Structure formats: C-alpha cells, structure tokens
Amino acid sequence: MADLPFVLPAALADRLRAVADVEGKIPRVLDELGHMTGSDVGLLDVPSGPLRDRLAAVEPGIRDLALTSPLRLETPDASLDVVASLWSAFHGVDRAELVEVDRVLRPDGRLLVVHDYGRDDVSALVEPGSPVYGAWSRRDGPFLKGGGFRIRVIHCFWTFDTLEAAQELLAEAFGERGETVGAGLKRPRLAWNVAVYHRIRGGVAPATLPER
DSSP: OOSSSSOOOHHHHHHHHTTBTTTOHHHHHHHHHHTOTTSOEEEESOOSSHHHHHHHHHOTTOEEEOOOSSOOOSSOTTOEEEEEEESSSOSSOOHHHHHHHHHHEEEEEEEEEEEEOOSSSGGGGSOTTOGGGTGGGSTTSIIIIISOOEEEEEEEEEEOSSHHHHHHHHHHHHHHHHHHHHHTOSSSEEEEEEEEEEEETTOOSSOOOOOO
C-alpha cells in the first residue's frame, strides 16, 4: 500500500508523511479533477494516514479498493464516479487494467493516477534513469501518447521545522544521496513535483502538456 513515493521503514515513513504536502495541495487537486465531493470514490491501495484523512475530509464516503494482479476491483459495474491511485498502481499503461477501471466507473467517471513528476529536489534522492521521472511524463510516453490521459503537475513541498531536521531525516531515509541533498539545502524544505495522470472513462484525446 502507498501514500508516499518511497518505501521506507515505518518510523521513517511516518516522519516523512508529517512533512509531505502539509499545504494539502494533492487532495485539493484530486477533488478538482475528479469532482470527488458528493461522489462515489474508490481509493486503490491507499493506507490509513494523513493523506487518506485529507481525502476522506473531501468525501467521507470513500471506499477502499485492494490492488491485485491482474487488477480486479471488487465493486459492481458502473458503481463509482472516481477511482484514485497513489504511487503503487498503474506503472505505465496496461489496457486490461484500464478496461477493468472503466467497468466500475459510471459514464464520465474519472481515473486519477498519482506519481512523481520529477524536475525537483526530491528526484535527486533516487537512482537516475527511472521511467517515473522520464518516459512516463513525456508527450510520447505511455500515459500521454496512447493511454488517454491528461496530466496535471502539482508543485508541492516537503516542509520541515528546521534545516537540521530536514538534513537528519534525509540522511536517515536516503543514505548518501540524502546527505548530499541535505547539504545543499538553503532552507528547510524540498521542492516536490507530483503528477496526476487523469482520464475520463473510455479515454480522452489529445493529451495536454504539463500544467505549470
């Protein structure tokens, strides 16, 4: 299950959740794109935590959906207005997965897929070459070229109380890369660009350039 872009030990993950997107931009944009308020919303593979709580504050009737392989959503046909996934699902475009999501969505229902966008401070914490920060967000990539998705880029932050707290957590969570990023900080926050790939049931075209 995921509500963060990284798999970390529980204690470190909790500390990161406390500083990630404290402004609440991610749930606000998901609500805007999915019209979640007053809708039937399914969250795919999202654990309990601050981000899920913020989404539940937008729409208290959220349903939890399990991530399976192959994807099979345990909910009736045309029963949801929104399916939202945060980092752990839809790693590229699988036609069978889109068919399964379309099965449970009502007409004009929305699929919202959250991944990192990169071009930020956070992307320096991972090994270069990941498709998350390259191919996925390009116009000729799987989401935007043939998947029927558009993209919204959210400019978020990891916001710490002090520079020292930021450097400590980055070093503990990400080792040498975290130490390097922490040493270069001038203020206690990291720029974090998050991509929401969004698709109307059946797909939309053409895909747009990232919104800045």
